[in-house]
Amino acid sequence: MDFIVQGFGQALGLLFGGDPETWSAVEVTIRLTALSMLASLLLGLPLGILLGTRDFPGKRLVRVTVDTCLALPTVVVGLVVYAFISRQGPMGSLDLLFTLRGMAIGQSILALPIVVALTASALDGADPRMVLTLQTLGTPPGRMVLGLLREVRYSVLAAAVTAYGRVVAEVGVSMMLGGNIKWHTRTITTAITLETGKGEFSMGIALGLVLLALSFLLNGALSVFRRRASA
Amino acid sequence: MTTPIYRLDNVKVRYGDRLALDVEHLEIDPGSILGLEGPNGSGKSTLLRVLAFLEAPFSGVLAFRGTPVGGADLHELRTQATLLLQDPYLLRTSVFENVACGLRARGTREGLKGMVFHSLEMVGLDPGRFARRPWTALSGGEARRVALASRLAIRTPVLLLDEPTAGVDKESVVLLKSAALKAREEWGATLVVVSHDMPWLGQVADSLLAFQDGRPGESIVQNRFPGPWAESSEGLWTMMLGCGEAVVSTRPPSSRSVGLLDAEDITVALEKARGLSTRNALPVTVQEMSLENGSGAVLVKAFCGTLPLTARLPRASAGELGLVPGTQAWFLFKASAFRWE
Numbered sequence: 001m002d003f004i005v006q007g008f009g010q011a012l013g014l015l016f017g018g019d020p021e022t023w024s025a026v027e028v029t030i031r032l033t034a035l036s037m038l039a040s041l042l043l044g045l046p047l048g049i050l051l052g053t054r055d056f057p058g059k060r061l062v063r064v065t066v067d068t069c070l071a072l073p074t075v076v077v078g079l080v081v082y083a084f085i086s087r088q089g090p091m092g093s094l095d096l097l098f099t100l101r102g103m104a105i106g107q108s109i110l111a112l113p114i115v116v117a118l119t120a121s122a123l124d125g126a127d128p129r130m131v132l133t134l135q136t137l138g139t140p141p142g143r144m145v146l147g148l149l150r151e152v153r154y155s156v157l158a159a160a161v162t163a164y165g166r167v168v169a170e171v172g173v174s175m176m177l178g179g180n181i182k183w184h185t186r187t188i189t190t191a192i193t194l195e196t197g198k199g200e201f202s203m204g205i206a207l208g209l210v211l212l213a214l215s216f217l218l219n220g221a222l223s224v225f226r227r228r229a230s231a
Numbered sequence: 232m233t234t235p236i237y238r239l240d241n242v243k244v245r246y247g248d249r250l251a252l253d254v255e256h257l258e259i260d261p262g263s264i265l266g267l268e269g270p271n272g273s274g275k276s277t278l279l280r281v282l283a284f285l286e287a288p289f290s291g292v293l294a295f296r297g298t299p300v301g302g303a304d305l306h307e308l309r310t311q312a313t314l315l316l317q318d319p320y321l322l323r324t325s326v327f328e329n330v331a332c333g334l335r336a337r338g339t340r341e342g343l344k345g346m347v348f349h350s351l352e353m354v355g356l357d358p359g360r361f362a363r364r365p366w367t368a369l370s371g372g373e374a375r376r377v378a379l380a381s382r383l384a385i386r387t388p389v390l391l392l393d394e395p396t397a398g399v400d401k402e403s404v405v406l407l408k409s410a411a412l413k414a415r416e417e418w419g420a421t422l423v424v425v426s427h428d429m430p431w432l433g434q435v436a437d438s439l440l441a442f443q444d445g446r447p448g449e450s451i452v453q454n455r456f457p458g459p460w461a462e463s464s465e466g467l468w469t470m471m472l473g474c475g476e477a478v479v480s481t482r483p484p485s486s487r488s489v490g491l492l493d494a495e496d497i498t499v500a501l502e503k504a505r506g507l508s509t510r511n512a513l514p515v516t517v518q519e520m521s522l523e524n525g526s527g528a529v530l531v532k533a534f535c536g537t538l539p540l541t542a543r544l545p546r547a548s549a550g551e552l553g554l555v556p557g558t559q560a561w562f563l564f565k566a567s568a569f570r571w572e
Contacts, residue, residue, distance in 0.1 A: 129320035136283060137333035138310040138385060151323055 003201060010202030011209060022206050024183050025191040029168065032100050032178075032187060036107035036167050041160060044112050048119025048159075049145055063120070069113035074106075074172030081106040082176050098179040103187075106173035111163035118159030122152040158225040165218050169211065234297040236261040236389065236421050237282060242291035244277050244445075252277040253445045254291070261388070262415060264422040264524075266436030267447075268429060274445035275425040276317065279391045282423060283314035310337065312389035317397065317425075319378030321366040326351070326377050329366065333385035350384035351377075353413055355406035372403035379407065383414055390414050392424045396431055404428070408435050429541075430521035430530055437524055452494035452530060452541050456569070460486045467510070467566055474536025479510040479566045490569040497542035498563040499531060501552055510566035515540060517558040522546065529554075533562065 014022045051062060083089050085096040085105070096102035126148070134147045149156060171189040178185030180194055188207045195204040235258035244252040252274040259265055267275045280286040281293060284305055293300045295308060313333070322329050330347045339346070348358040354376040361373070369377060375395065382390060392411065396404045408431065414420040426432040429452060432439065440447040460468040460483045469477045470490070480490055503512050515533035522529055529549040531542045540562055554560065 127320055129316055129318070132285065132314075132316060133320045133322070134332075135285060135309055136314045136316070137336055137381060138306075138313070138387075139332075139336045141306055143336065153323075 004205075007201035007205045011204075011206035014203060014206040015209065019203075019206075021182070022191075022203055025186050025188050025207055026210055028100070028185065029187040029189075032103055032107065032174070033164060033168050035100060035104040036111055037160065037164055039104060039108040040111035040115050040163060040167075043108070044115030044163075045119055045156070047112075048116040048156075049123060049149070051116060052120035052123030053145070053148065063117075066113050066117045066120070070117055072110060072113070074110060074170045075176065077106050077109050078173045078176030081109065081173070085177070097177065098181060098185055100178070100185060103174055103178040103185060106177045107167040107170065110170060110173065111167050114163040114166060115159050118162060119152075119156055122155030122159070123148060126152055154225045154228040158222055161218050161222045161225065165215065165222075168214055168218075233261060235259055236296055238292075238294040238297070239281075240292045240294075242281065242288045242293055244274075244281060244286060245289045250445050252281065252288075254278070254447060257440075257447060259421060259423065261421050262419045263438070264411070264415065264424065264436045266432040266439040267423065267425045267442060268427065268432060268439060269442030273442035274447075275442045276393055277445070278442070278447075279314055279393050279423060279425060282389065283312050283391050284308040285314065310385075311387055312391060313382045313385060313387045314391040315379055315382050315393060315395060317393040319375055321369075321374055321377060323366060325362070326356075326364045326366065326369070327362040329377055330381045330384050333381055337385065346384055347380075350380040353383050354380045354410045355402075356380065372399040375399055376403060376406065376410075379410060383410060386418050386420075388418075388420060390420045390422045392422065392426075394425055394427065396426055396428050404431060411435055430519065430532070433521055433523035433530060435524065439523075452543055454492040454494065454497075454540050455572075456480075456490035456492065458483070458487050458489060460488065460490075472513075472535060472538055474513075474538060476513050476535060478513070480569045481567050483569070484571050489572040491572055492564060492569055494530065494541045494543035496564050496568040497540070499542050499544055499548070499552060499554070500561045500563055501558075503561050509563045511562075511564045513540070513562045515560055515562050517554055517556050517560060519556060520549065520554060533560065535562070 051059070051066070081102070082097070085091045085094065085102050087097075096105065130148065130151050131144075134144060139147050169189065171193055174180075174185070174187045174190050175193065178187065178190065180186050180190040186194075188211050192204045192207050195201070237257070237259040239254045239257040242252065242254045243250060267278065269275055277286065281288055284300065295311065300308065322332060327347055330350050331343055334343055334346060347362065351358045351361060356373065356376055361377070366374070379392075379395065390411070395407050395411075399407070411422055411424065412435070415422060424432060424435060441449065456470055456478055458470055460470050460480065463469045463479070466482060467479050468481070468483055469479050471477050483490065498509070513535045515535045517531055517533045518539075519532040520529055527546055528543050529546050531544065531549065531554060533540055533542070542562055552560070
């Protein structure tokens with residue numbers, strides 16, 4: 001029991017003392033997740049809008065596929081992306097393995113179905129009078145999607161926050177594609193895994209606290225968005 | 232001769248196998264106010280959606296300002312007519328932004344605030360109190376008035392209102408009427424208004440159309456006598472009313488048939504004269520009177536016990552009788568006046 005209490009004390013020391021190794025993992029995590037979220041939102045929002053507002057042959061199949069991808073195992077994504085970006089892989093020449101960009105590809109694949117599915121659901125399940133109202137007020141077709149997005153903005157924000165929660169907490173992709181290289185690709189989760197394995201509880205606890213704080217912030221934001229979306 | 236703002240020829244709308252709208256010919260003059268009445272599902276709302284260019288006719292010709300609509304730029308047309316939905320939807324934002332939405336869609340920047348405030352005033356909402364309110368902080372009547380204000384703000388040549396008075400308080404009903412009339416006064420708007428509230432519609436509209444099974448016809452206020460009917464003497468049948476009186480009719484198709492009596496077929500008298508040829512004389516108390524804008528006739532709503540009945544008579548006759556709410560009168564009608572449903 002003592003080592004936990006002791007570890008907790010040392011963890012606070014690491015955090016507030018500005019330990020470079022600890023804060024490097026935090027910084028890498030923030031940079032990595034920002035990159036993955038940017039990519040998944042840039043791709044996922046238009047796809048979600050398309051899926052939520054248009055009818056096309058095979059739409060149901062696409063929907064089921066996207067929903068299935070919500071629960072993609074991180075290590076499987078890691079494995080597949082690894083195969084593509086490793087030396088022998090088709091994208092080997094791009095030198096993406098063990099870089100933040102390589103890791104971001106994997107994380108974006110994890111986040112993408114969440115953004116697509118939740119955006120599509122928000123638009124699909126929206127009040128049918130919404131479109132009629134915008135039409136009767138003379139909204140040009142080109143601004144229709146923007147108008148609709150404004151209406152479901154809280155649901156879309158909730159989708160982004162949910163996706164962020166998934167990427168910030170995953171280990172499999174970061175470990176397999178990043179290689180857990182200190183100062184470069186070591187994230188909060190891969191650092192915790194490593195340090196705990198080494199018996200270094202204090203850094204694990206310190207990073208765990210940061211992750212919990214992030215998680216708390218995200219869920220707080222999510223509950224605010226959910227409340228506004230349903231108001 | 233002015234070109235009608237709308238002309239419909241053989242316009243049909245189908246939902247699956249059901250013919251929801253079937254208009255052989257209809258012309259709506261610019262600057263007129265047309266009232267539509269009729270039971271639920273009779274095609275009124277469908278007609279409004281067609282007139283708002285939200286629904287393309289299955290067949291027939293719809294012409295706007297003399298030009299057939301088929302193949303025209305729908306968005307451009309939609310800027311000419313706006314529809315207030317039966318159950319209006321407010322955008323998830325402030326009252327101001329709701330009213331400004333249509334103006335912004337048209338690229339209005341200058342004088343936006345003034346236009347929004349003026350529209351709110353038209354529907355009786357104080358801009359100082361309401362403009363900043365979120366859409367969640369409005370009563371049902373206020374929400375409906377905000378929705379109307381957002382349509383008034385864009386000053387479209389055509390204003391289509393679907394049940395604007397449903398479920399709103401008395402004050403809002405009066406304000407909605409004055410807002411509708413102001414739209415015509417200020418920019419010569421043409422209005423098409425659907426309502427179940429016949430006295431209100433009669434006051435607002437220049438002319439009325441009654442819809443039944445997707446087809447428009449002459450507007451007739453009808454009284455319903457749901458039966459059951461029992462055979463009495465001389466081949467006549469009777470239905471007992473809650474007020475203790477009996478209504479006599481000629482033979483109904485069945486004892487459960489609903490008798491329909493046009494408001495026109497009721498004569499109003501202050502005394503029950505002897506030797507009347509009409510079989511039916513019901514003692515009633517006048518409850519409400521309203522003037523039909525288009526025809527100039529007066530609708531007299533009265534109760535026999537708890538049964539509401541409406542008679543329609545020329546304004547001069549109502550004046551001669553000195554009818555006011557509370558007057559005890561007699562509603563007289565023939566046994567042969569019923570039609571059957």
